[in-house]
Amino acid sequence: MNSDFDVIVIGGGAAGFFAAINIKSQAPDAKVLILEKTGKLLTKVLVSGGGRCNVTHNAASQSALSKAYPRGKSFLKKAFNQFWVPDLMEWFEKRGVTLKIEDDGRMFPNTNQSETIANCFLKEAQGKQVQINTRETVERIAPMNGPFLITTSKTEYVADQVVMASGGHSKLGHLDYVSPLNLSLQKPYPSLFTFNLPGHSIRELKGLSVLDAKVFIPVIKESWQGPLLITHWGMSGPAVLVLSSICAKQLGELNYSFEYSVDWLPDVPREELVLNKSKKQIQNHKPDAIPQRLWMYLLDEARVAHTKKADELSKSEKNKLVELIKNHLFQAEGKTTFKEEFVTCGGIDLDEIDVKTMQSKQHPGFYFAGEVMDIDAITGGFNFQAAWTTAYIAAKNIALRLNEKA
Ligand SMILES: Cc1cc2nc3c(=O)[nH]c(=O)nc-3n(C[C@H](O)[C@H](O)[C@H](O)COP(=O)(O)OP(=O)(O)OC[C@H]3O[C@@H](n4cnc5c(N)ncnc54)[C@H](O)[C@@H]3O)c2cc1C
Incomplete structure (x- = not known):
């Protein structure tokens, strides 16, 4: 001894x-x-x-x-x-x-x-x-x-x-x-991880980043606002990483299977989102903070023709677009370790x-x-x-x- x-x-x-x-x-x-x-x-x-x-x-x-x-x-x-x-x-x-x-x-x-x-x-x-x-x-x-x-x-x-x-x-x-x-x-x-979206079409936008988005997990009632990055397996960036840290225990208990929403324009209230008061084609009438590739994706998701004039959007098309901008729902299945x-x-x-x-x-x-x-x-x-x-x-x-x- x-x-x-x-x-x-x-x-x-x-x-x-x-x-x-x-x-x-x-x-x-x-x-x-x-x-x-x-x-x-x-x-x-x-x-x-x-x-x-x-x-x-x-x-x-x-x-x-x-x-x-x-x-x-x-x-x-x-x-x-x-x-x-x-x-x-x-x-x-x-x-x-x-x-x-x-x-x-x-x-x-x-x-x-x-x-x-x-x-x-x-x-x-x-x-x-x-x-x-x-x-x-x-x-x-x-x-x-x-x-x-x-x-x-x-x-x-x-x-x-x-x-x-x-x-x-x-x-x-x-x-x-x-x-x-x-x-x-x-x-x-584990803490500090990114959210996997297996099979989700948004992954086609991999590499695209949004400067300011709000990610919200309803079942835990926690959210974080900040830069968000779309990757080839799901979503990353500070908004996701910080939320993964805040909710590390709860997400572990959910076995990393949970619904979350993204607000692509967190500082613009729904009522201020005027999408249909323009003669421009809707593809050229995007809110400034939304990157063009994401805007085209949101139009596809809302089934709105890119060339349709903004002031010709039907009420349901407009509502669907607003919903996607303010409350875009995703189902995470699994996580990926953040290598940094x-x-x-x-x-x-x-x-x-x-x-x-x-x-x-x-x-x-x-x-x-x-x-x-x-x-x-x-x-x-x-x-x-x-x-x-x-x-x-x-x-x-x-x-x-x-x-x-x-
Ligand atoms: C890839 C990566 C990058 C990171 N980058 C950053 C960063 O830039 N900034 C930041 O703030 N944090 C960063 N972190 C987190 C940070 O590295 C850790 O929080 C920090 O190293 C913790 O220090 P520690 O000494 O407590 O543990 P560790 O650094 O893990 O050291 C513990 C040591 O104990 C040894 N050990 C364990 N069990 C036994 C045993 N029974 N007998 C003898 N030895 C044992 C282990 O082998 C290990 O060498 C990073 C983590 C990783 C994985």
């Missing part, structure tokens, strides 16, 4: 590295070990943001930032008091990494390369003598009346403080290794965790960081920010305990 380490961090991902480095920054003599089950470190950091690593998001306030988290909103609002976007910028700046803000608020390293972030962490961990064991899976953690017994695929360790940063997973079995701790768990569901960024909701129930320290309420000395908790966000750098914030708080408190003991 190995009792050489003060702190054992489970997971060599974003949260695990950020926790280990920050423990060593504040308690340099601490002996810290990261255990990573795969042969690779910081895998998601490297692939994130299309290889550019969208590290965080520029937000006006901590409260505005917390609104991006369908799970964890009020928990993180309190956590951001301790570490948020300006603190992260300063943290990287001190280590020679400058972050830039894009027009939509997403923040990336100036180099546009995720390696910049991964290399910064690897250099810091090495310089601070964090020990890292790869290909060593944590199989069981049991409380020992104070310290914890950690059984891995290779050996056993005893440590006073443990950081659980093993990330999200679509199956609860991923967390079986902590079952002796009796933690309450939330069922996981995806996460799972569910994991460790937030009621288990003291937000001030990220420590288990049941097991002092046991901490949580990152996606392993029931926290997830919409796309845009928010998921990493949750990992940095929670890892930083855990590290601060671990270092405090170590320094008190010394």
Whole structure:
């Protein structure tokens, strides 16, 4: 049995590295070990943001930032008091990494390369003598009346403080290794996905994007307004992705079979949609915000001849067109993973965790960081920010305990 380490961090991902480095920054003599089950470190950091690593998001306030988290909103609002976007910028700046803000608020390293972030962490961990064991899976953690017994695929360790940063997973079995701790768990569901429309003719418009549409799921009574993209398998774009995140659990329970509607002109009320007061052919009389290809498609769906004069539309043709513009119904069957960024909701129930320290309420000395908790966000750098914030708080408190003991 190995009792050489003060702190054992489970997971060599974003949260695990950020926790280990920050423990060593504040308690340099601490002996810290990261255990990573795969042969690779910081895998998601490297692939994130299309290889550019969208590290965080520029937000006006901590409260505005917390609104991006369908799970964890009020928990993180309190956590951001301790570490948020300006603190992260300063943290990287001190280590020679400058972050830039894009027009939509997403923040990336100036180099546009995720390696910049991964290399910064690897250099810091090495310089601070964090020990890292790869290909060593944590199989069981049991409380020992104070310290914890950690059984891995290779050996056993005893440590006073443990950081659980093993990330999200679509199956609860991923967390079986902590079952002796009796933690309450939330069922996981994937978040951030696009809606499939198998066999639907709208897919012929693949590649077409609409700047502002409102997507509404009646059975859940949730909607989101924003850009929408038609793809060869269905619909994507921010309006769909954000809604998939907000409704991740409910859509999982519906097995991704649900009806939704699209309002192609969300800011124009029905009564202001005057389609038949023109001598122009209806194909040349489209509302400005509707792309021409979509307009032709809507005319076909409403069975209106493209060359018909607008003022000759019958009442039922006009009503059918208005209905399609304002309440176009679709039946989603299945989902497709969004390749740029995806996460799972569910994991460790937030009621288990003291937000001030990220420590288990049941097991002092046991901490949580990152996606392993029931926290997830919409796309845009928010998921990493949750990992940095929670890892930083855990590290601060671990270092405090170590320094008190010394
Ligand atoms: C393709 C993709 C792109 C993304 N892009 C972005 C982005 O640009 N911006 C953003 O904010 N978010 C992004 N995300 C989400 C973000 O990557 C995650 O939210 C974040 O990585 C979570 O960090 P984590 O450390 O909690 O978990 P992870 O990064 O998943 O790390 C957990 C680590 O623990 C290890 N592990 C698990 N179980 C054990 C065990 N029993 N023993 C030992 N080790 C174990 C795993 O192998 C893994 O290395 C993206 C996600 C994906 C999949």
